[in-house]
Amino acid sequence: MNTSRMDFNLLVTLEALLAERNVSRAAQRLHISQPALSSRLNRLRALFGDELFIPGHRGMMPTAMALELEEPLRAALDQLRGVVAAARAFDPSRDRLVVNIAASDYMQAAVLLDFMLALRQEAPGVRIALRHIDPARLGEQMEQGAVDLAFLTPDLVAETLRFRPLLAERYALVVRKGHPAARRGISSQAFSELDHVIVSPRGGGFSTAADDVLESMHLKRNVAMSASSFLFVLDAVRRSDLAALVPARLLRNRTGGLRVLEPPIPVPGFAVSMVWHDRAHRDLAQRWLRQRLIDHVAAGEGQAGAPA
Structure with a gap:
């Protein structure tokens, strides 16, 4: 296969389709329109000489070839992302980044709201998408790249994920x-x-x-x-x-x-840990964000509501 004219965005599109099994959700994840994603899917079909996805009861069903491609494609794209991330430092004042965070309503209101507002001044190009956390599906969501960072009590953190204690609450x-x-x-x-x-x-x-x-x-x-x-x-x-x-x-x-x-x-009381996947462990932008969050929580210690 001649890769000199290959559009590598097509491979990112295939990764998103394999993760979401749904054209609308994959388009949302890639921040493109549904017609644009359908056009990319047609080009992927031509590239691989296979339908790749067929209509199913709850979205798109991957073909046997698509399933065979899933693991090596994910590994290759993760490696490519790592090469790009390691090649240049993250500049919060200039660079653009989308971070998907899963958290409870408590963490969203008590910690992340203030953090996100402060981040707008320091890193205007960083956009954070919050979602309610689903501990049972978190490992799968992180492996697929749908969630970059999450917050859980330590007892709920899967062994396959990385974590760091973040705070103790009373x-x-x-x-x-x-x-x-x-x-x-x-x-x-x-x-x-x-x-x-x-x-x-x-x-x-x-x-x-x-x-x-x-x-x-x-x-x-x-x-x-x-x-x-x-x-x-x-x-x-x-x-x-x-x-x-x-x-x-x-x-x-x-x-x-x-x-x-x-x-x-x-x-x-209870403890909360910050959780992430191996795929985001060495990413310089993700590492910067995790450290900023740790610093934000540390700076706020002792300012919680005190008895009157």
Whole structure:
């Protein structure tokens, strides 16, 4: 095959189609129109002398040849990206970069929002796309290049991924300003008698580690409401007599209408790790971004919402 006139964008297109199995999603991933991607697919078919993809029930089904190409193509493109990245330093003031980050609503609101706003000044060409994290699919998404960086508790990090501890979080107790409980000290007994709203990330749960602590103290609280988002919880507390245990970092710049108290029971906190794939490990731009995020979190230590 004569490669002197080959458009290597076609190989990147094939990589995206193999990852997404869908023309619309692949076009979105490559930031091109669907007709432009369809045109590239026709050129790929001519190049390889194979249909490569045929219509299926849920998108495009790869042919046997396309499946045979998937692994060597990914390895070759990763190697090529590494050569290009190593050839020149990353200049945040000039270079352009798209980074796909998977994170919980807590991490997006408590850490990434401020980081992304600060980054606009230092690296105007860096665009960050946030998505909700799916721990079960994260390894596959990172291998395919759909996710570059993610944030998980250490126990959920797959052995195939690289990670670095990023932060340790504690919980604070919040009630609305003017709540009867805010006018006096909160004992463990009084805490258990409040009506609570909690976060259940998977939905449907009405207990957390705090309930295990209460049970060990022969106490039980009433969980009146369960939600999937901490931002929902803060709004619910502001508008009712509900109480909630929330991560302290989330309260930074969000204490309007709230009274922040020290929990009267020893509520276990949690750790968060930054996670990435081998394919992004040596990329200079990705390494720069990871270090900037580490620096951003370190600079904010001790500024989380403190008890009033």
